[in-house]
Amino acid sequence: MRSRTIPMREVYVWELPVRMYHWVNMMCVIALCITGFIIGNPPAFMNGTEAYFNYWFGTVRFVHFIAAFLFFFNFIFRTYWGFAGNEFSRWTNFIPLKRSQWKEIVDVIKVDILQVTHQKIDSIGHNALASLVYFITFLIFLLQCLTGFGMYSAMSKSFLPKMFAWIVPVLGGDMGVRQLHHILMWGFIIFAIVHVYLVFYHDYIERRGVTSSMIGGWKFIEEDVVERHEAETGENTKC
Amino acid sequence: MEHKQRSFYEEVRGEGTSRRDFLKFCTTMAAFLGLESSGVGQIVKALETKPRLPVIWFHFQECTCCSESFIRASHPIVATIVLDKISLDYQETLMAASGYQAEEAYKTVMAKHSGEYIVMVEGSIPTENEAYCCIGGRSALQILQEAAKNAMAVVAWGNCASAGCVQAAKPNPTGAKPVHKVISGKPVINVQGCPPIADVMAGVVVHLLTFGRIPQLDELNRPKAFYSRRVHDTCYRRANFDAGLFVESFDDEGAKKGYCLYKMGCKGPVTYNSCGIIKWNDGISYPIQSGHPCIGCSEEGFWDNGPFYQHLPSVAGFGIETTADKVGLGLGIATAVGVAGHAIVTNIRKHRELSNVPDKSSEIENPKV
Ligand code: HEM
Ligand code: HEM
Ligand code: SF4
Ligand code: SF4
Numbered sequence: 282m283r284s285r286t287i288p289m290r291e292v293y294v295w296e297l298p299v300r301m302y303h304w305v306n307m308m309c310v311i312a313l314c315i316t317g318f319i320i321g322n323p324p325a326f327m328n329g330t331e332a333y334f335n336y337w338f339g340t341v342r343f344v345h346f347i348a349a350f351l352f353f354f355n356f357i358f359r360t361y362w363g364f365a366g367n368e369f370s371r372w373t374n375f376i377p378l379k380r381s382q383w384k385e386i387v388d389v390i391k392v393d394i395l396q397v398t399h400q401k402i403d404s405i406g407h408n409a410l411a412s413l414v415y416f417i418t419f420l421i422f423l424l425q426c427l428t429g430f431g432m433y434s435a436m437s438k439s440f441l442p443k444m445f446a447w448i449v450p451v452l453g454g455d456m457g458v459r460q461l462h463h464i465l466m467w468g469f470i471i472f473a474i475v476h477v478y479l480v481f482y483h484d485y486i487e488r489r490g491v492t493s494s495m496i497g498g499w500k501f502i503e504e505d506v507v508e509r510h511e512a513e514t515g516e517n518t519k520c
Numbered sequence: 521m522e523h524k525q526r527s528f529y530e531e532v533r534g535e536g537t538s539r540r541d542f543l544k545f546c547t548t549m550a551a552f553l554g555l556e557s558s559g560v561g562q563i564v565k566a567l568e569t570k571p572r573l574p575v576i577w578f579h580f581q582e583c584t585c586c587s588e589s590f591i592r593a594s595h596p597i598v599a600t601i602v603l604d605k606i607s608l609d610y611q612e613t614l615m616a617a618s619g620y621q622a623e624e625a626y627k628t629v630m631a632k633h634s635g636e637y638i639v640m641v642e643g644s645i646p647t648e649n650e651a652y653c654c655i656g657g658r659s660a661l662q663i664l665q666e667a668a669k670n671a672m673a674v675v676a677w678g679n680c681a682s683a684g685c686v687q688a689a690k691p692n693p694t695g696a697k698p699v700h701k702v703i704s705g706k707p708v709i710n711v712q713g714c715p716p717i718a719d720v721m722a723g724v725v726v727h728l729l730t731f732g733r734i735p736q737l738d739e740l741n742r743p744k745a746f747y748s749r750r751v752h753d754t755c756y757r758r759a760n761f762d763a764g765l766f767v768e769s770f771d772d773e774g775a776k777k778g779y780c781l782y783k784m785g786c787k788g789p790v791t792y793n794s795c796g797i798i799k800w801n802d803g804i805s806y807p808i809q810s811g812h813p814c815i816g817c818s819e820e821g822f823w824d825n826g827p828f829y830q831h832l833p834s835v836a837g838f839g840i841e842t843t844a845d846k847v848g849l850g851l852g853i854a855t856a857v858g859v860a861g862h863a864i865v866t867n868i869r870k871h872r873e874l875s876n877v878p879d880k881s882s883e884i885e886n887p888k889v
Contacts, residue, residue, distance in 0.1 A: 323783065326764075329773070332763040399873065456825045470848070
């Protein structure tokens with residue numbers, strides 16, 4: 282039997298609201314990508330029938346819109362949690378305003394992307410590069426909601442989509458809005474490939490239990506890293 | 521110019537139009553404009569009593585299809601409106617005068633009716649080099665800016681004047697710009713379409729005539745009465761769209777059955793116009809009814825959103841027929857390959873971590889490991 286003897290401590294990083302947000306978001310994104318792709322490229326599997334016979338394309342669009350509303354409010358909720366949640370989910374993590382964050386971004390690129398050095402990255406929550414990427418994804422989420430609700434406003438009288446109608450003239454009409462909306466779908470797909478890969482990569486290399494941290498909320502962190510963190514924040518996280 | 525004193529109603533009666541037809545026309549216009557039934561009375565009264573609307577009509581970079589559409593409106597009263605009711609004191613295609621006389625005509629209107637006349641424009645305005653469009657030795661830009669200064673409002677006919685149309689399509693060699701981009705401080709009504717529907721043009725004129733002010737406009741300055749709904753929202757093929765029944769090629773079974781033209785590149789879902797309701801040629805038909813997808817002619821940049829028979833426009837810089845999906849799929853595959861490569865490299869370069877052997881360098885920096 283092989284075993285490792287570094288002292289680790291369990292740290293509660295992702296509170297329930299963050300975890301709920303994450304999985305609701307993932308399910309919405311998957312549903313939106315599938316239905317969105319079908320809306321853009323509908324297959325011809327019902328051809329030969331008459332229109333009164335079915336409503337499948339209408340249903341696909343309906344699912345897209347339901348998932349879209351869920352996605353939007355879930356995103357609003359996560360934004361709120363960026364102000365209300367614990368230190369790891371705070372908005373300050375996501376926007377690199379501090380020098381130390383930029384230094385860590387460079388370190389992560391050297392250690393995990395280029396793999397030219399092998400020192401450990403100490404961050405307990407998201408590392409600084411991951412946070413920056415999540416911040417960019419949040420902006421893409423916002424843009425996708427803008428363009429989506431912008432198109433939706435043409436078929437709705439309710440105030441929420443109307444609030445986004447201004448994006449249409451900015452992009453020169455619905456065609457530009459649809460094109461951007463469609464292009465951004467590929468942004469989601471590419472993000473998801475890289476994101477899931479990197480989660481598994483970190484789990485594989487660091488063995489801190491990153492993957493399951495989004496399920497149970499706890500990560501294994503090296504004792505000295507936790508102690509240094511406690512010294513910096515003047516906080517005792519032991520429970 | 522003795523007919524100046526006569527009312528519009530007297531004029532059309534004199535030409536043999538019955539009162540019944542006159543009222544029918546007023547009612548149709550009221551319906552197009554989305555007025556309440558009392559609006560019919562207002563239109564009748566205006567056409568019976570109001571003085572003529574002084575109009576200067578310019579032709580810049582255009583093909584005259586808007587004029588064609590307008591004067592070919594099958595309703596005879598519409599033609600009367602253009603030729604008699606609005607006083608076309610200056611219209612390069614239709615006026616008899618030429619040369620100095622013509623120039624005089626519009627200068628007179630500007631002087632006599634300052635603040636009251638309407639400038640109607642067909643065509644875009646070149647800005648790359650103003651000389652690309654000159655009339656009487658002056659550039660389109662100079663002429664328009666001068667005329668617009670004391671106008672009550674400016675009507676931009678068609679896609680050219682509203683959004684630049686084909687002249688402004690990439691690479692836009694003449695720097696063609698629509699009216700609203702080259703003048704300021706005046707309300708501009710964009711009557712979109714290539715050309716706009718004749719009845720829509722008539723409706724805008726009747727509105728100006730009746731109420732003496734511009735109609736309600738959307739964010740792109742198009743009259744809401746005609747451009748607040750998408751072609752898709754009023755399309756009779758919509759049931760086929762919702763049922764997911766699409767024409768796959770122009771001569772297939774679906775085309776014969778009247779399926780939705782979405783996959784043939786129909787731009788109805790992204791195009792605001794009245795084609796589905798008012799239709800063309802006296803309400804006989806419209807492109808989709810004739811089996812052809814909407815090409816989005818009342819939208820900005822519709823030439824650049826092509827090819828016409830493709831759902832997604834081609835992505836600039838990637839060549840024709842390269843859609844966002846092709847680019848996206850390419851990037852997706854590249855990402856997957858990149859990720860796989862990274863996984864292989866990781867297993868080689870990080871073998872020490874993986875087999876729990878501390879890396880020498882990290883041992884020095886990080887004695888904890
Ligand atoms: C992960 C997020 C989303 C993805 C990946 C996505 C993807 C797509 C795609 C690929 C299309 C087809 C575009 C085309 O016609 O070529 C589409 C259409 C559309 N999406 Fe989304 N979408 C997302 C979020 C949203 C949101 C938040 C809304 C807000 C209501 C929305 C509303 C719409 C609307 C209105 C359409 C047009 C439907 C139609 O033409 O019938 N989408 N979406
Ligand atoms: C099976 C699929 C997925 C797994 C296993 C997974 C797992 C994780 C894990 C473990 C984290 C925390 C990473 C860290 O500590 O830095 C995370 C964060 C995140 N994931 Fe995923 N993820 C998945 C799919 C997705 C998808 C499809 C999206 C959206 C497109 C997504 C968006 C995010 C975002 C935005 C965060 C940051 C969370 C926050 O701070 O609010 N994930 N994910
Ligand atoms: S033919 Fe065009 S406008 Fe009509 S329902 Fe289909 S997509 Fe919409
Ligand atoms: S159907 Fe579309 S392309 Fe055809 S005239 Fe109407 S708006 Fe223009």
